[in-house]
Amino acid sequence: MKIFRKLLLPFISLCAFLVSLVIGTVIILLNGDNPLVAYGALIEGAFNGMSNLAGTLSSATPLIFTGLGVAVAFKGGMANIGAEGQLYMGGMAAALVGVYLPLPGFLLIPVALLAAFLAGGLYGLIPATLKIKTGTNEVVTTLMLNYVAILFTSYLVNYPFKAPGAPLGMTVNIQKAARLPLLYPGSRFNVGFLLAIAACILVAVMFRYTGAGYEMRMLGRNSIFSKYIGVDVNARTLQCMFLGGGFAGIGGAALVLGIQYRFVQNISPGYGFDGLTIALMAGFSAIGVIPMAILFGALRSGGLTMELATSVPSELSKVIQAVIILFMAAQVSFSKYFTEFMTGLRHRREKKQGTGGS
Amino acid sequence: MPNIEYAVEMTDVCKNYGLLQANKDVNIKVIKGEIHAIVGENGAGKTTLTSILYGLVAPSSGNVKVNGRPVKISSPKAAIALGIGMVHQHFKLVPNFTVAENICLGQEPLKSLRRVDKKKMIAHARNISEKYGLKVDPEKKVCDLSVGLLQRVEILKALSRGADILILDEPTAVLTPLECQELFKVLRGMSEQGKTVLLITHKLKEVMEVSHHITVLRRGLTMGTVKTSDTDEHRLAGLMMGREADFVPLEKKPQEEEKITFSIRGLQVRDSFNMIKLKDISLDVKAGEILTVAGVEGNGQSELVEALMGFAHIEQGQVLVDGEDIAHQDVRSRRKYCSFIPEDRMKTGLNLAASVHDNLLGGRQRSPEIRRGPFFDYKKSSRLAADLVEKFNIKTAGLDIEASSLSGGNQQKIVVAREMSFGNKVLVVAQPSRGVDIGATNFIHEQLIAARNAGRAVLLISTDLDEVYALSDRIHVLFDGKIVGSFTPDSISQQEIGLYMTGVKGLEGTA
Amino acid sequence: MPFLQTLFGPEVFAAALRVMVPLLLVSLGGLLTKQAGIENIGLEGLMLIGCFSGFVVNYYTSSWIAGLIGGVVFTTLTALLFGVFVISLRAHEIVTGVAINMLGLGVTTYLLRAIFGVKGAFTDPRVQGIPTLDIGFLKEIPVIGTIFHKQSIMVWIGLALVFAVHFMLYHTRFGYYIRAAGENPQALATSGVSLLRTLYMTVLIHGVLCGLGGAYLSTGYLTQYVENMSAGRGFIAMAAIAFGGAKPLRVFFSAILFAFVESLSSRLQLVQVPSYFALMVPYVVTIVVLAVTSWREKQKSKTRVI
């Protein structure tokens, strides 16, 4: 029975996934394409061959960080919709270090990452502080702070740190030494991915195996109880928002140091918001964030191939993504009905065998 | 028996929660016009069964007949249509609505333009509140009421709908003796008018007092229905627990030491509306003593507990543990000397969304008992949790399931188990056996006595006079934020102490 | 003081009113779901659907009324989809909201191409703009005149809806049910009111309001459709809702405030404030005002004397 419970959720999410694929199929058919070709291309573009896989994983990397950032904050009871802004701040900080700081290579990357973490974390502290000091709803403040961060960084790269001659606000390229080492040449798949995995494991361990993690977990679910068992609620709130913001910030660094090699205004197409979705779909589990982020990465980079191979336009692959998200989100309730149905069957069987079944 | 009319007949009712079976082929027949009690240990499936009847929970299988007609009760709306009403064990009230709005919810009186008539609502609420002798201010917001008052609102809400079949799920858990008597009068009146009452309670005394028939559930199975006049508390208890109920009378060893462990000096506390709730409270609890603060809900017990727990700001006064003032320490440091059993287990005492294991560990997250180096050691912690589950026989499907899925009584046992396990020298205990079955109640009482005998200082806050008399060495009565009298159990009768609790006596003493 | 004239002239208020209405309508919709206990970040997507469907229907019928109705119908259908997942399938509301946003953007962009064979922007003389209400006598009055005469009909409808929603929430049974559903669904259900019916009706009404807001944007405020033209208004609406504590009148005022600060911030650029900072102003102001109000509420709840 334990096994049964353990296997249940994966099984259900699989079903949900399949349902959404069916709907996707209908959409593709309506668009006058062959679903097999389309999905074939999607999967091939996402996973077939090292270079495609590398593409998938490299676009998953920033998503893991933002997803983790959101997950940490939510687990601690802060509804952090602000990963996007924290990502911008982190990316900017990393870029400045990467461009201007005259450091030897082995130091440059760690310092840049640290800067990104601090920038994102501190930016995350703003809504957290507002919440504990004034009781301001963090959903709104974090949301608003996204726009502020985007505008602020845009200003920086259009005025003080503008690359001369650039037609768009951007910094000059970062030093070669600041680039995250590639894991697969001919792609942007870099050590950032490993860092992301490490971060997730670290957080998972913290939550499961430390007092601080325990307190944050409790706080996220019931602040009164936490206070009652002696948790310093304010301190913990600040801490998990700092952590969350920090990881989102590193997401920005991964983008700048690992992919774009410079900060360009509006650098993120919404990794922060995807991070939110990913974290929610992963149920705020730090480990769960990894497969979800990879799923998103696959949909993105596989989407390209699909758009090439068929007449399915980019916006339709967006729709298909949306449908998948919808059904993944609905899985939980599916699972509830499913279990109770199974238990009913079990009971009926037991009755037939005459055992009361207690 | 030929022409007996049954108001309710439930046959082979099953309910599965996930992997757990709350009801297994439950059968119950309730004769029209009788008061029918349902008893059973915590988790036996009483609430589930009645929730099915009220359309709150969909049965996995089984048939329900009301007034002889087979029915599918798919929603409370349907149940209400069948003339069924219910008082819920866990109150179902809207926090930001007023008492009146809660009582009228779903059947608001309308005036012109189909507007809701607020005046009428208030008048209506006031009427029935007086009619049934359960006093409560109709215009107060529910979120500002104490548990006791909430219970009254919950009951009034059900009564005001004039149901023919009324289900009451542990309505008396937080009522004073007088209120209970009032309520029972009402119930008897209903049954005389041919209305049917289904009463769930853990207080067998009450069951014997008011009911005509009693159905006993155990672990989701029906143990049968008996005529009240044919049985007694002892036999019932045995039927419920499936073993001989052998309650050794709790024996207290005489206090020898006179050392004062815990004392309160001139305590003053305001509530969230800045109203003074406790005025100049002073008391001493000796080592190896159980001091009870008895009183009707809403007279300051809640504030007292909160102040001691470090939830409410202490305006004046001291809280001394062995002479050290902890009045302004944070919760964590207070927990070094004190354990608290809060009156509200749903929000404060438990994290319902967390696992049983995590709930049992609360307060220990920093202690070496469950760590290896800086990290949790789940072997240790699970063993610790398992021991507590075992020792306090908490009925749960496992350590890793959500506390929310436990029955009320078992939830309470988690709180008690955790707080007892610290072995602190001061215990602040509020309503420890609220909603807990007799077995568990008896067990919790044993634990408290044991703590006392071990020389700990226990401050008990309770509205249940049986409990008060069973446990206390001394009793303080709290009324309107003041201590209006102190007694020893043998020096005063329950009736008389009731008068102090309701302010009929005692005020002149302190004025 | 030409400078102050620039910042606070009556035109500013007229502009604020114009800018406010789409925001207001969507906020009114969103506050209903919020009151019913559903946090909806899909407002952006719903609004976009409203923009598009309103525009398309208007295009084919050349009737602004038909356009509005069309916008309302399709948006409400999308809202229903949201409802099915959140209410019946118990999907996480924020995830669902995100999906609705993606869906809105994707579907509208795709259909824009499928129907008109264009990408990006589309406009056509066939589209009949929602008329403005020219109130003669108002024109005479100095300041009021500049602000109120010649505002779109939807401005007036929007204002009326504020009070309609307020009335519904606080003076009808259904309003009581909505609020109860938000605070304690069990309490509502056990009182014999069908929770599903209440929630679904709420979601539908909220769809209607979002549809109006969207359709107004593309056929009243403008008479053109541009890809993703809701441009974040759905998110601002969320802020307005939180800021107004999901209470219609207060949300109305916060919508006005936002709109006013918005047009103020544009004018700040005229007095040489770098655009990036000028554009920040609305967001920063929101945060500050929100913080201040929350803080004052906190104080009040501490020292309220009865």
Next chain:
Amino acid sequence: GGSGSTPPAGTTATGATEPTQAGGTVKKVAMVCSGSLGDNGIFDMGAEALKQAKADFGIEYEILEGKNDPSLYYDLLLKGAQGFDMVIVNPGYQFESYLEEVADQYPDTYFFYPDGISPVEKDNIYSISYREHEGSYVAGVMAGMMTTRTDFPGINDQKTLGFVGAVDTPTIQNFLQAYEQGAKSIDPDIKVLSLIVGDHNDPAKGKELALTLFDQGCDIVYQAASGSGNGVTEAAKERKLYTIGVDTDKSPLAPDNVMGSMLKNVTKSFYDAIGIFVEGGTMEKVQYEGLAKGWTGMYFSPEFKAKMPADVLDAMTKTEEGIMNGSITPVDAKS
């Protein structure tokens, strides 16, 4: 081409006579976009060029959209480089760091780097950049002269002009500064009020800003705001005042209120480049062009041109000559 003779979006472009095929094999061209089509700007104009080129030169083409997701750019560029003879890297600067590597891997592929000058020197990378400032200067001259022609319907005597930009980037500054310079060259007292939308696709706000400017006494508003610009056009139509369109001919939207459009003729430039490529002609490694090649410049719909005062049109033509022979140098904000 002088003002008025400049055609809209490269319809009569060089070599568009009859479909030709260099070397028989069908040339395959990929346009790799950082964003998605529907930007009312460089992507859509690029797509238009490809469509025309397909018709005229019989090329095959694919458009790969990056959805503004940097993590896809590398793949995108690779996919473009694989199996295509020419890759339009649009806009080049978004793909700079990848191009450096990919251009080496595919030496035979011809990389076309629009809207900027590639900092990396490679034999197979060809940059083109646009002198928006040249056309904008001319627009400024026109507006400067027109804003006091009170005999012209709607025009007031105030010497105030307006400008609405999408986002405050160097490119937009390039439009703005030259426009202002041109206007002041007519009368130093002329004020140019500029407002930034902060979004490429927010016509509502674009309209709001334009109305604001009209309230401030502007009678001519120059728009460099892609999608948001459509709002500006609508505002002009509503107030019966004037806007100068940008990128493409905007007069269809409001024939009487679009006082010409400053074409940033990306379509033409792409089309020409493809033409040269297909016919195996040689192309400069770096082209930074404006009026001379007709890549930027004012265009009027015939109807509106008929309304324009002759002296204004002459002045514009003179200015254009002056810019081309170097006697006039508009400010270049991009470098």
